[in-house]
Amino acid sequence: MTRNEFEEWRARTIRAYADEQVAAGNWSADEALKLATKAHEVLLPDGFATAGMLFLRAMLPDDSYVGVLWLGLTHPRGAPDCAFIYDIEIDEAYRGAGYGRALLAAAEDSVRSRGVGRLELNVFRDNARAIRLYETSGYRVVTQQMRKSLTCPRV
Secondary structure (H helix, E strand, O other), rough: OOOOHHHHHHHHHHHHHHHHHHHHHOHHHHHHHHHHHHHHHHHOHHHOOOOOOEEEEEOOOOEEEEEEEEEEOOOOOOOOOOOEEEEEEEEHHHHHHHHHHHHHHHHHHHHOOOOOOOEEEEOOOOOOOHHHHHHHOOOOOOOOOOOOOOOOOOO
């Protein structure tokens, strides 16, 4: 990925992250874009040049864009010997054709070649296609968050 490609990707990713957080009920629509932007600034203080972050871009031989994967070589919650996938996106036109699996394999090779022994990611429960990809690629659930919405009784 080049710097210019990074800036285009960053804008798309921030918007998508904000939308995911709203859909999950974590943030209000009014504050989501601001919170998503801040989260990215914390994780990527030096943007494309942030140490320990890798950005893999999948392209076809004809230079058609297929997808991108963002990973950190250290875990955001400090898990030892564990890298973390922050984002993987495959262009809609190429989904279901094995490119996601190939991009995951490239990420695993990148992490392994840097001496890191494990790779982790988060996925939202309603993303069945991604969950199936991760399961069939050897990923397993290690933690699970659960939530119950409570309504206040009216007086």
